[in-house]
Amino acid sequence: PAAALLPDYTKALAARAALDFDDLIALPVRAMRDDPGLAARWQGRWAEILVDEFQDTNLAQHRLVKLLAGQGGRVFAVGDDAQSIYGWRGAAVAELRRFAEHYPAAPAPLRLETNYRSTRRILLAANAVAACDPEALRKVLRPADARSAMGPPLSLTILETPEEEGRAVARRLLALKKKTPDMAWRDAAVLLRATFLADPLLLALREAGIPAGLVAEREPDPPKEILAAQAWLRLALSFRDGAWDPAADDAFRRACVLPPRGLSGRLFARLRDHATEAGLALAAAIPTMPATADERTPFQAVAATAQEIAAAFASQRLSPADALQLAATRAGLASGLRQAGPELLAAWEAAFAAAGRSGSLGAYADALALGNVAGEAEAPDAIALMTLHRAKGLEFDHVLLPGLEDGVFPHFRAEAQGSLDEERRLFYVGLTRARQTLWLSWVRRRRDWAAKPSRFIAEIPQQLFREVA
Template identity: 65%
Template sequence: MTDHLARLNPAQRAAATAAAPVLVLAGAGSGKTETLIRRVAGLILGGEAPDRLLCITFTAKAAGEMRGRLLALLGPERTPRWVGTFHAVMARLLIEDGGGVPGLPRGFAILGQGDARELLMQAGGLRDAKAAGLLQEAVSLLKNGLVADPRRLPRSGAVARFEPEVLAQAAALLPAYQTALAGRQALDFDDLIARPVLAMQADPALAAHWSSRWAEILVDEYQDTNHAQHALVRLLAGQPGRVFAVGDDLQAIYGWRGADVGHIRRFRKDYKAAPAPLKLETNYRSTPTILRAANAVAAEDPEALPKLLRPADPAAPPGAAIVIREVPTPEDDGRAALAWVQALRRRLPELPWRECAVLVRAGFVAEPILAALRQASVPVRLVTDREPEPPKEVLATVAWLRLAMSRGDGGRWDPAADDAFRRACAFPARGIGGALFGRLREHAAAGGLALAQAVATLPATPKERQGLEAVLGVAGEIAAGVARRRLGPADALRLAAEASEIAERLAPGGRPGQAWAAMLQAAAEAGSVAAYCDGAALGAMPGEAEATDAVQVMTLHRAKGLEFDHVLLAGLEEGVWPHWQAEQQGAIAEERRLFYVGVTRARHTLQLGWVRQRRDWAGKPSRFLAEIPKALLQGAAAPRPSRAGTAPARPVTPPSQAETDRLVAEFAARQAARAARAAR
């Protein structure tokens, strides 16, 4: 590695080498992940120990990508272990070093959303699953707000989603729910962050102890932090705040679930030693026309941190004009989307289906579009907001491999794999009941041992001991097979499935088989079995296999972080986008940011669609359509239904380069004036 910064532009290089604390304001498509990875490489090549770096992002997929790129750049010996989501890295920290958190059970279980909801229903005597789901979201809001009293929650869009009665009921139910969790010796996902934060706030010695572990904390997508996550980063960073934060306030779109865009905008107030934000404004994704549209939308947010997206090649042609398409009904919307895809494929026969994306604000907007595409036998993939958890068969197989690889050379088992041991004992069933496991946990805690290590000295009946030792025997077989045959991660998983007798449940077809295929594909890219097990421990596991080639239809929240050659934003009507509740909840700015995210997903062409009559109300074009400069638009008459579907749009002459340059110059001047006023 002659120069790990060679691929970076000057702004990226400055960000990768700046002293922390520092905020990097990274525009869409500006190479922020590459910059963060090169910074990690520079720190390690400069002598920093990999385990002294904590790299946090928001999704298991993003964490897996980051880990894979670091592995390819640095090799397995120098790749940091602490790369993962907020919840995953804190789960690991609590497992390895959670003794200072009051009441934290050793070998605690982590409940998924479904199990946590069932426990909440039991604690509150609830029978209505839908009502329980709403209460679970309200409980989550209280935990992430680090309060038990709804009156202490700051007013926000997330709070406005709930009726006061729902928040009051959640607060009343919270103590019983926490007692039920303690009885199960379990934490839910929110506890993984809230409990250590509250413990550190109450015990400065614990905060100092944990803070001393890290030379630097690197946080991607900083604009998406909620109150608990923000407090966690500040506590772990210590003084003067060894934080390298990367994000874009214009892509803050999760306020409805508790994220606060103010965290990124107030970064210098939190970290007094931080300089002015460094900016990554060179966009490597979109055409100049699309970038000018995005900048115009951004200019409508008076509180946005000043930033101007620029094309990587200043001499690049402007690209295709943006099309606004108006249709009479949702059925026409579906036919028009089909015509859009078919026209692209006729013009570009080699274009992969997956490079065409239909992005929507609300799921019902996608229904007629999906129907039209499927009826025409166009391959299509629907991606919803909720990413499913892998099936229990897949999770158990991964647990068996993690358990097998957790025994060190000295024969001692690693307590970080306690959760894997628990899952291996439970599936496939081996007669190891809750009472036996509870005794094992108490025995392990008394001796400061890993659960697997404690089996040897546990007072137990011959039958009980036989069941526990059988689990360890299978784990030993897996470990020996991996070492003897020098297996890679995917083959090691296959061996774990066979040895644990789960393989027959993972046959192709059905959801377990699909998720198993996705897991094997991810494992094949992990590099080594040890690296894969580390990643799996931190939650980097895909839920579903992706379609090989299909038109992507998804909500905007799932599209964040993705990019496509050709994008259609559908459902741009008042009441749909922006959502009708946004006005009363004070969330119009976030709806605009969602529009900005949609615009910046497109590389080459962008269409914006709205419907005049949807269901039983007359549609009006979204206010956001008027924020796109007319000079960037291709004229389009309202399509009229015909026997063949909808009529094609009527094109007009695209704007001249001089006209678009004038608009950009005016916009840049407004941005500079706004920045000057903000500085005063």
């Protein structure tokens, strides 16, 4: 179990002078709770505190804000309880709804009800769905232009099977493209309650010649060659004044893998265990590890190359992009680019561009250590299929919401788990991703059960699905 690993995990963090994300919240809360003087010093630093996306914050974050605000502090919170969809990872929407209780001196809330995205008809649908949550903070979304037209009717299509639904999605997209030839495929999106719905949709889209792809919940890692070059750069920078920083041990591991040196997992485990016992960085533990001279040789080659790269960095002022190029070349990775395909070359160009946007070399290395450097090549023009959680914060001219069956959306466990209102808020998020058109569908038979329409569909006024004379 995770609890059994916690002592070793905590010890490893301490050895690297590192904190994980939870520590950044929990440790300050604990310190200020135990030391009122410390809390008072921090409370005196700010007269006002701004918290964005307040509906996504958890109880620990609320405690941190209250400790920092103290008795007289002013907290300005920006949030939308109708878009609180992360209860499963600790978000506490009730804290937003009880904001006035926690901060009784706060003035009346400002309701930002003007919507600059969606048609009037889409907003009417979203308002109706949100109103079905008895605990919701009341607000009414209105278009920015009070004279704006209703927009086209919402579409609701009933199909027999997921395969038919996939073909219906393809027909809908082809019709949109025919009606608006200059529409880019990326202007439309298919939003899903769960990824298991995607396969028949993707198959139908590809058979119809429509470029499409499933957007992952997390961004894919860059190619291993780029990760290796970044690791060599970090490892070289970790060698200062003749000593290795154990915070770069993960970079050392990756540098040992590429270029390949034939190192076995068993031999690496021997080095790791020795470094842990001795309290040393991996590179620093090489000379004293229990191994033969031949077994140490590949590790020594890695350390020597990293030292050469460090010396080259010290002898000249390099931009992050130039430093990444130098690390790749000295490590023996750049030569492989001559045989690289277009996708890898594009990824390298994106990585160099991302490095160029990073400012100083030290800032770039810090961002790499946190996994916080975006370097993805430009995405092709294609229909994006993604979960509704992934779509939060995005917007599209045309949104398609398939798979609207009870048991799928809302999930069949929602009522038992007390998360039905959060499922409704997720539906609200889906509706409000659309700027111009909104297409909904459900199937009568999903996998091996007879389905019925999602109860959320009935919460939308039926006249919104029809033209109004």
